[in-house]
Amino acid sequence: MTVADRRTQLATARQEVLDRIARACAAAGRESAEVTLVAITKTYPASDVLLLAELGVTDVGENRDQEAAPKAAALAAAGARVRWHFVGQLQRNKARSVARYADVVESVDSVRLAAALDRAAAEERSAPLDVLVQISVDGDAARGGAVAGAGDPDRDLWRVADTVAAADGLRLAGVMAVAPLDWEPDRAFATLSALAARLTERHPGATVVSAGMSGDLEVAVRHGATHVRIGSSLLGMRNTLR
Numbered sequence: 001m002t003v004a005d006r007r008t009q010l011a012t013a014r015q016e017v018l019d020r021i022a023r024a025c026a027a028a029g030r031e032s033a034e035v036t037l038v039a040i041t042k043t044y045p046a047s048d049v050l051l052l053a054e055l056g057v058t059d060v061g062e063n064r065d066q067e068a069a070p071k072a073a074a075l076a077a078a079g080a081r082v083r084w085h086f087v088g089q090l091q092r093n094k095a096r097s098v099a100r101y102a103d104v105v106e107s108v109d110s111v112r113l114a115a116a117l118d119r120a121a122a123e124e125r126s127a128p129l130d131v132l133v134q135i136s137v138d139g140d141a142a143r144g145g146a147v148a149g150a151g152d153p154d155r156d157l158w159r160v161a162d163t164v165a166a167a168d169g170l171r172l173a174g175v176m177a178v179a180p181l182d183w184e185p186d187r188a189f190a191t192l193s194a195l196a197a198r199l200t201e202r203h204p205g206a207t208v209v210s211a212g213m214s215g216d217l218e219v220a221v222r223h224g225a226t227h228v229r230i231g232s233s234l235l236g237m238r239n240t241l242r
């Protein structure tokens with residue numbers, strides 16, 4: 001496919017996603033401007049990220065440091081400015097690398113990871129790093145996410161949030177979740193919304209709710225998502241399951 005064809009394809013897909021967001025907002029009595037599209041570009045080349053940036057996409061998400069770091073460098077070298085969201089499971093030994101290029105880390109789900117990211121941010125950055133606490137909606141910490149009232153204090157949602165909020169190198173911006181495979185998205189995002197409201201009471205600046213992917217963005221918008229993370233509806237089906 002030529003670059004021009006790919007540009008047309010991405011432009012069409014982006015417009016379709018923006019139309020879906022606009023319709024979902026209208027149905028929910030919300031303004032489209034309240035919802036930010038985060039393009040999840042994992043498995044797709046930096047050339048696609050550049051085309052998306054040229055089309056007006058402002059926010060881009062990746063889930064692996066070894067893939068995200070060179071893409072962020074390529075976009076910077078091309079003079080393109082996007083906000084990089086890290087949305088994947090993050091090993092503590094990758095915290096320094098991610099702190100260099102990420103604008104937002106959406107997947108902080110333990111006190112220890114928050115502490116490692118705080119140290120990394122202090123060393124690598126001049127401004128604090130925005131953090132979303134990833135919530136395990138079904139309370140199964142094994143699949144990632146912090147749990148409200150977890151038995152393991154390292155994974156307790158409120159402790160993780162308080163740790164981030166108290167960290168000089170981090171700014172607690174809100175929450176993120178993925179709907180569990182075996183839950184109706186409606187139930188998952190209603191649960192998330194209730195926990196997000198409790199978090200905002202405790203930390204008034206933490207207003208971001210990152211929820212909704214290609215298959216369930218409408219439900220997420222209905223439940224108050226401020227950010228939707230869209231991969232396949234924008235870029236096409238991935239060959240791998242990630």
Ligand SMILES: *Cc1c(COP(=O)(O)O)cnc(C)c1O
Pocket residue numbers: 040042063087088178213214215229230231232233242
């Ligand atoms: C891959 C991924 C997405 C995007 O999923 P699609 O179904 O392709 O839209 C969103 N969030 C996270 C955390 C992801 O890993």
